[in-house]
Amino acid sequence: MTKRLMSDRLTARLGSGLRYGLLSLAAFLSVFPFFWMLIGATNITADINTGKVTPGAALLDNIRSFVAQVDVPVVLWNSAKIAILGTAVTIIVSSIAGYGFEMFRSRLRDRIYSVILLTLMVPFASIMIPLFMMMASAGLIDTHIAIVLPTLASVFIIFYFRQASKAFPAELRDAAKIDGLKEWQIFLFIYVPVMRSTYAAAFVIVFMTSWNNYLWPLIVLQSNETKTITLVVSSLASAYYPDYGAVMVGTILATLPTLFVFFAMQRQFVQGMLGSVK
Amino acid sequence: MDRLPLKTWTLRAAWVGASLMAAAPAFAGEITIWCWDPNFNVAIMREAGERYTKAHPGTTFNIVDFAKADVEQKLQTGLASGTGNALPDIVLIEDYGAQKYLQSFPGAFAPMTKKIDYSGFAPYKVQLMTLEGETYGVPFDSGVTGLFYRRDYLEQAGFKPADLENITWDRYIEIGKAVEAKTGKKMTTEDLNDGGMTRIIMQSGGKWYFNDDGELDVTGNAALKGALDTQAKMVKAGIVKPATGWNDFVKGFTSGDVASVVTGVWITGTIKAQAAQAGKWGVAPTPRLDMAGATNASNLGGSSWYVLAKSKEKDEAINFLGAIYGKDIDFYQKILADRGAVGSLTAARSGAVYQQSDAFFGGEQVWQRFADWLAKVPPVNYGIFTNELDNAVTANLQALIAGKPVDAVLKDIEEQAKTQIQ
Structure with missing residues (x-):
């Protein structure tokens, strides 16, 4: 009996050791690129190339070089405008859709929903050229509207809101109806406040996707004045002799807003992902 | 979100007005250009634009920089969608990829055979942009x-600069063995996962992966x-220091680990950045194969400018490229001095910068030498699948x-390539 207990304890200890080992490895793998980026921003390009992992003294030079090559306020403003406006409208449109799919019953509801879900399986690359032609014929090439428009009805976010809405108590809606609230009032004054952690989580997801979006803005944007920060960093990095110090500064600048949004909304994000309704 | 700055609209209006009156042949308008590398292509194009604007004050330039792969992606999307208004007036295309675009999108690029005097350019640069007798594009960097090579190492091993002139690869290997015996340094470095060396030697022999018909x-x-x-x-002779990746390759010769390297003229700036090695370097012609038709000249990389056929400013764009890249000798001196760019216009060699001798290379007229070799690079057909063959x-x-055995290896290469390109 004691023997068995001991071996159980040993297995448990071994198990947790293994767990910690694997988790430490995963933590290292995910944190190292950040560490490398921060260190890289302080080193000269030659040192970055040789893989130096200690801080250097070139941070100011790198910032100066980056600022000299990039119109920082303009590209940050472009990225922010697209990300914030796009995220706000996407969440409004997609949460209304998710709400509608869950609340209103009809014979066709689930068929339509499946068809919409199926579009998740179509890779973006395959619709890129037709989409580009649509935008070109609408005269929207090189505008930020063209970037935001195709993302407004986000299938994933509709799905996410519908799933979360399943936890929304039907009694609340019924009670509101009895009190004489119209559907839009129920949505705005009851659903939205109750689901705020879902909204927060959706905001983090959409904002990050939008801020980091690369391929579509690349295709649509045609001039230096409309470019986003991700495009600018990519352009710097592809020089014949890249100034990696400046690239690292640019990468930090491109990462900070998503980090900020994530940490600011971390608690709500976790709650939202767990699908809690208070 | 305004799509075009007001200035552009005014200029467009001015252009329309001017063409309506048809009073003067003067152009006015904005030329949009896509290219990569802010410190090289973009800066050089800006210089070219400024020169052109002096004589054509109505013309402005909008140079947009993207990563090289991104320029290709955008060009591909724009061409595939068939919407002309979403493309620039001029685009930079890497030479190895030129035929792919010319053949995949017939009619997309403006033919310039009658508009540009191609006789002044290195023949191999003209060949790579020619399809069915029609030439597209204007050659740019070579x-x-x-x-x-390191003069000091070679000298220690008992070789004079003259011993490296117009040698064969077999002789290069012999010299390499002697260098290692005397100095302990490897003769050269190579990344065997990069197809560059294969391309250099093959083109110096006047051939490519494809014949003139593209087969x-x-x-x-x-x-x-x-x-x-x-x-x-x-490798078997032990004269190669293996490199993993580009940075390791560059480190091999900049750190003094190896005695020589055979590569494109664009590496000159990287070599000269090692100020402590001033006077210790020299340049010699590319070694040649021991076979008929082999030369001591080859090429690695390079790109050229193309004008889109649907461009509204097509004539002006062609005129611009012809006026600056086609004959401005002084422009070529400026971009060589400022950016280390070696163009493809052979007449550029008569300019002052091309004639300078360089103390870093022991007082040699380095640029004159490269200009000599430039004219001798054998023209080949780069075809449309160079990447696949490289792999x-x-x-x-x-x-x-x-x-x-080499014949069996060639057979394997052909088999593998066929599965990828058919």
Whole structure:
């Protein structure tokens, strides 16, 4: 009996050791690129190339070089405008859709929903050229509207809101109806406040996707004045002799807003992902 | 979100007005250009634009920089969608990829055979942008190759600069063995996972992966066979310091670990950045294969400017490229001095910067030498699948080094390439 207990304890200890080992490895793998980026921003390009992992003294030079090559306020403003406006409208449109799919019953509801879900399986690359032609014929090439428009009805976010809405108590809606609230009032004054952690989580997801979006803005944007920060960093990095110090500064600048949004909304994000309704 | 600055609209209006009146042939408008590398292509194009604007005050330039892969992606999307208004007026295309675009999108690029005097450019640069007798594009930077060597190491091993002039690869290997015996340094460095060396040696032999008709030319290709054999011989002779990746390759010769490197002229700036090695370097012609038709000149990389056929400013764009890239000798001096760019206009060699001798290279007239070799690079057909063939070659090179007969390796390369391109 004691023997068995001991071996159980040993297995448990071994198990947790293994767990910690694997988790430490995963933590290292995910944190190292950040560490490398921060260190890289302080080193000269030659040192970055040789893989130096200690801080250097070139941070100011790198910032100066980056600022000299990039119109920082303009590209940050472009990225922010697209990300914030796009995220706000996407969440409004997609949460209304998710709400509608869950609340209103009809014979066709689930068929339509499946068809919409199926579009998740179509890779973006395959619709890129037709989409580009649509935008070109609408005269929207090189505008930020063209970037935001195709993302407004986000299938994933509709799905996410519908799933979360399943936890929304039907009694609340019924009670509101009895009190004489119209559907839009129920949505705005009851659903939205109750689901705020879902909204927060959706905001983090959409904002990050939008801020980091690369391929579509690349295709649509045609001039230096409309470019986003991700495009600018990519352009710097592809020089014949890249100034990696400046690239690292640019990468930090491109990462900070998503980090900020994530940490600011971390608690709500976790709650939202767990699908809690208070 | 305004799509075009007001200035553009005014200029467009001015252009329309001017063409309505048809009073003067003067152009006015904005030329949009896509290219990569802010410190090289973009800066050079800006210089070209400024020069042109002096004589044509109505013309403005909108130079947009993207990463190289991104320029290709955007060009591909724009061409595939068939919408002309979403493309620039001028685009930079890498030479190895030129035929792919010309053949995949017939009519997309403006033919310039009658508008540009191509006789002034290095023939191989003109060949790569010619399709069915029609020439598209204006040649830009060249990757003409040379043998960069350490004078000090070679001297220690008992070789004079003259001993490196117009040698064969076999002689290069002999010298390499002597250098290692006397100095302990390897003769050269190579990343065997990069197809660059194969391309250099093959083009110096006047061949490519494809024949003039664009058909695969592998098993019967003496220059390719020579290129593979040469690399295997070099490795077996122990004169190569293996490199992993580009940075390691560059470190090999900039750190003094190896005695020489054969690569494109664009490496000159990187070599000269090692100020402590001033006076210790020299340049010699690219070694040649020991076969008929082989030359001591080759090329690695390079790109050229193309005008889109649907461009509204097409005539002006062509006029601009012809006026600056086609004949402005002084422009070529400026971009060589400021950016280390070697153009493809052979007449540029008569300018002051091209004639300077360089103390870093022991007082040699380095640029005159490269200009000589530039005119001798054999024209070949880069075809449309250079990347695929490169991959097939690097995948099979190790087997050759391990002792597999070269003809069998060529056969493997051909098989592998066929599965990828058909």
